[in-house]
Amino acid sequence: MTHSWLVAPDGQVLQENYYCPSEGESVAAPVVITAGMAAQALRQVDLPASVLEVQPPGGRTLVNFETNFYTGAEEFERTVRLLGQRVDLRIRPALFEWRFGDGTTSRTSEPGAPYPDLQVTHSYLRKGAVAAAVDTTYEADFRVNGGPWAPVAGTVTIPGVAVGLDVVTATPTLTGYR
Template sequence: VTQRGIRVDNEGGEDVDLGIRCALPGTPEFAEAPPVVITVTREDFARLPVKPLAAHAGPVDGWLPVNMVNILHTDPETQELSTELLDTPVAIRATPISYHWDLGDGNTITTTNPGNPYPAETISATYTQEGWYDITLTTTFSGQFSVNGGEWQDIDGTIEIASDPVPLYSKSLESRLVNGDVPVDEDEDPWIPERSPDTEGPQDPDASHRTL
């Protein structure tokens, strides 16, 4: 049997040819010849283009009243990708297993539940103060790989992928007497002010981390 040795650098992605040797049946070299095993490491997994999940937060208008429930959810789709190792096709499967929500005011939520759209309140939170906040979802993915159409094998370790932040304005609504015959002047009292250092939301002094 002819054996070729190849050293694969998972970090740099380079292959080093260790040369060829011949092993004849009945010799120690033949008996000790290891089979070619293709595996996918966590580092290999992290280099693949796993897409971030779409984070959904708050009403579509981009604002909500202070102390109003903010609904958080995402679509937990499993992604399948393909690559090639040692000239052999390898399929990769990335499955979301947990979700970390950073609400931008110091409060965070970690859960294994992707949540549900309104009116469900499976994953929810409120803002206690007025201002702009960025809501960020970071998803943890587990992985599996299949070599040349073979059985699925687990990848040792997980990866984290952050979604694009969702900007949301928390508005403090105040009751006031108005003349019903006069239309609302949105320029005088805009529902959503321009984002600036003066309109950024403050941190919640009672911020906490919740695990659901």
């Protein structure tokens, strides 16, 4: 007897069949999970949006000042069921697109770093309110039932939540002079 079922990414059984082949009839080969099927599963996994960190903190920066941007991003794993098979996804951030809110962007393969490392910086040329964000593109590998890892076909980009930032000018003031 052959028992087959189709399971949705949320674990719900969508279809279930039992089949008993006649004598001399062969049973179909097991279903193969492809890189494209794994890509579809990756698109259905709840991938986190990166949280943008800005330095200096407090939602303010200066015109013509190197403002520092970074985010925390680490590899993680998720397990889904596809066509009755256990599929492990090893997911990692591969690309970060920094949107600085003034019409300029930058792409890096690194998540930036807090001060003093300053890997992703931007100087604003005008004062005003901006909304900066970082979009994260994830890539993944998959394996079926604990087998060897293989690359998932394609990537998934998750847009980041914008962080408000006031860009202000500073006027130097001489103090303590007589």
